Amino acid sequence: MPDITTLNRAILLLAAAAAALALHNGLRSRRALRGRRFGRFVEVGGARLHVIEDGLGAPLLLLHGNGASAEDFTTSGIFGKAAASYRVVAFDRPGFGGSSRPIGRVWSATAQADLIDAAAAKLGIGRYLVLGHSWGATVALEMARRHPGTVAGVVLVSGYHYPPPRYELALSALPAMALIGTAFRHTLLPPLVRLGWAWSMRKIFGPAAISATFAAAMKELASRPSQLRSIAAESYLMWVAALVARPRYDDIPTPVGIIAGAGDKLFDAPAEALRLHAELPNSLVDIVPDAGHMVHQTAPQVVLAMIDKIAALSSTGDAELSDR
Numbered sequence: 001m002p003d004i005t006t007l008n009r010a011i012l013l014l015a016a017a018a019a020a021l022a023l024h025n026g027l028r029s030r031r032a033l034r035g036r037r038f039g040r041f042v043e044v045g046g047a048r049l050h051v052i053e054d055g056l057g058a059p060l061l062l063l064h065g066n067g068a069s070a071e072d073f074t075t076s077g078i079f080g081k082a083a084a085s086y087r088v089v090a091f092d093r094p095g096f097g098g099s100s101r102p103i104g105r106v107w108s109a110t111a112q113a114d115l116i117d118a119a120a121a122k123l124g125i126g127r128y129l130v131l132g133h134s135w136g137a138t139v140a141l142e143m144a145r146r147h148p149g150t151v152a153g154v155v156l157v158s159g160y161h162y163p164p165p166r167y168e169l170a171l172s173a174l175p176a177m178a179l180i181g182t183a184f185r186h187t188l189l190p191p192l193v194r195l196g197w198a199w200s201m202r203k204i205f206g207p208a209a210i211s212a213t214f215a216a217a218m219k220e221l222a223s224r225p226s227q228l229r230s231i232a233a234e235s236y237l238m239w240v241a242a243l244v245a246r247p248r249y250d251d252i253p254t255p256v257g258i259i260a261g262a263g264d265k266l267f268d269a270p271a272e273a274l275r276l277h278a279e280l281p282n283s284l285v286d287i288v289p290d291a292g293h294m295v296h297q298t299a300p301q302v303v304l305a306m307i308d309k310i311a312a313l314s315s316t317g318d319a320e321l322s323d324r
Contacts, residue, residue: 018183018187021186021187021188021191022186022187025186025187025190025191025223025224025225026186026225028190028220028223028224029220029224029225029226031220032220032221032224033098033221033224036071036097036098036221038050038052038098039051039052039053039070040052040053041098042119042122042123044115044118044119044122045114045115045118045119046102046105047094047099047100047101047102047115048099048100049091049092049093049094049099049100049115049116049119050070050091050092050097050098050099051070051089051090051091051092051119051123052070052074052079052089052090053087053088053089053090053123054079054080054083054087054088055082055083055084055085055086055087055088056087057085057086057087058085058086058087058128058129058311059086059087059089059120059125059126059127059128059129059323060082060086060087060088060089060128060129060130060131060307060311061089061090061091061116061120061125061128061129061130061131062078062079062088062089062090062091062130062131062132063091063093063116063130063131063132063133063136063137063139063140064090064091064092064093064096064133064134064136065132065133065134065135065136065137065158066134066135066231066234066235066238067096067218067222067227067231068096068133068218068222069092069096069097069098069218069221070090070091070092070097071097071214071217071218071221072133072214072218072296072297073090073296074090075211075213075214075217075297076211076214076296076297076300076303077300078296078300078303078304081300081304082304082307085308086129086307086311087125087323089120089123089125091116091119093112093116093136093139094107094112094115094230095107095226095227095229095230095233096227096230097221097227101226101229101230101233106237107230107233107234107237108237108241109135109138109139109141109142109237109241110142110146112139112142113139113140113142113143113145113146113147114146114147116130116139116143117143117146117147117150117151120150121150124323125323126150126323127149127150127151127152128150128151128152129151129152129153129154129155129307129310129311129314130143130144130151130153130154130155131154131155131156131157131303131307132154132155132156132157132159133157133158133296134157134158134159134160134293135160135234135238137156137157137158137159137160137161138159138160138161140154140155140156141154141156141159141161141249141252144252144253144254144256145249145251145252148252148253148254151254152254152255152314153254153255153256153257153310153311153313153314154252154254154255154256154257154310155256155257155259155303155306155307155310156256156257156258156259156273156276157259157260157295157296157303158259158260158261158264158266158269158293158294158295158296159258159260159269159272159273159276160238160266160267160269160272161247161249161272161273161275161276162247162272162275162276163238163241163242163267164242165239165242165243166238166239166242172231172232172235172236172239173232173233173235173236174232175189175228175229175231175232176229176232176233176236181229181232185225185228185229185232186225189223189225189228190223190224190225190228191223193222193223193228194219194223197215197219197223201215203265203266203293204265204266204292204293204294205292205293205294205297205298206263206265206292207263207265207290207291207292208261208263208290208291208292208294208297208298209298211294211297211298214294214297248279249276249279249280250279250280252280252282253282254282254314255282255283255284255310255313255314256276256280256282256283256284256310257283257284257285257286257306257307257309257310258273258276258277258283258284258285258286259273259285259286259287259288259295259296259302259303259306260272260273260285260286260287260288260295261287261288261291261292261293261294261295261298262287262288262289262290262291263289263290263291263292264291264292264293264295265292265293266293269293270287273285273287274287282313284306284309284310286302286306288302
């Protein structure tokens with residue numbers, strides 16, 4: 001057996017290595033933020049939300065999925081092209097990109113729906129369209145349900161609308177836990193994420209080609225300890241919601257556009273999309289061939305066309321899209 005002195009030296013070496021790794025990851029995190037396109041910040045509901053905006057016209061809010069940030073929409077081209085016709089506001093959701101995620105509150109889809117709607121009001125936006133990708137689609141649906149007076153139409157991209165319990169997601173809570181989770185997020189998890197980045201990109205983009213621009217823009221942002229905590233928390237919330245919720249959406253009054261990639265490798269997105277379309281009489285659906293979970297990156301023209309269709313349906317009803 002090793003003597004006490006040898007054991008103490010080993011512990012000191014491990015502690016020193018962990019501290020050096022944490023320092024290295026912290027420096028990379030700060031560099032990742034310095035390389036971003038920054039817009040403005042909105043203080044609302046105890047959170048500081050980062051948004052980028054451009055264009056004039058009917059307001060269009062963009063909400064990214066779990067693990068991403070507002071760059072998801074700039075790298076796809078959707079942000080710039082939509083700004084030719086709309087006032088486009090892309091949010092970093094709480095805990096992603098440059099936005100804070102205050103502790104002591106469960107940032108469920110409903111909590112985020114209320115927060116984003118309040119942020120829109122603070123930006124002087126009245127009725128608006130909202131587009132959400134993946135977990136952002138869940139938030140967008142809750143916005144339509146909870147704030148029908150301000151949500152004029154919704155576009156959902158790769159939404160997971162009827163999630164069955166996936167027990168492996170319970171393990172995703174570990175990096176969000178205090179003490180051991182904190183230590184893991186600041187030391188080993190960031191390099192592990194970077195090491196598996198290429199595999200992750202193939203998983204979410206396949207069967208389509210990977211967007212090199214997106215992969216490069218998100219790699220350092222997504223491997224920051226603070227963002228890894230948010231990713232873990234939202235994955236866990238997805239598992240909890242699947243256990244306790246029996247989602248129905250027939251109480252949503254606004255026009256809804258639903259888009260899914262036919263080859264999505266994360267879940268059966270086409271089946272989810274078609275089931276939701278059957279439940280919502282005021283919806284349109286588009287299943288995109290040869291596209292995966294990142295269908296908005298692969299086929300941005302399909303998403304832009306759906307935005308226009310939902311905007312047209314919204315303008316023919318009671319709703320008038322406007323800034324306040």
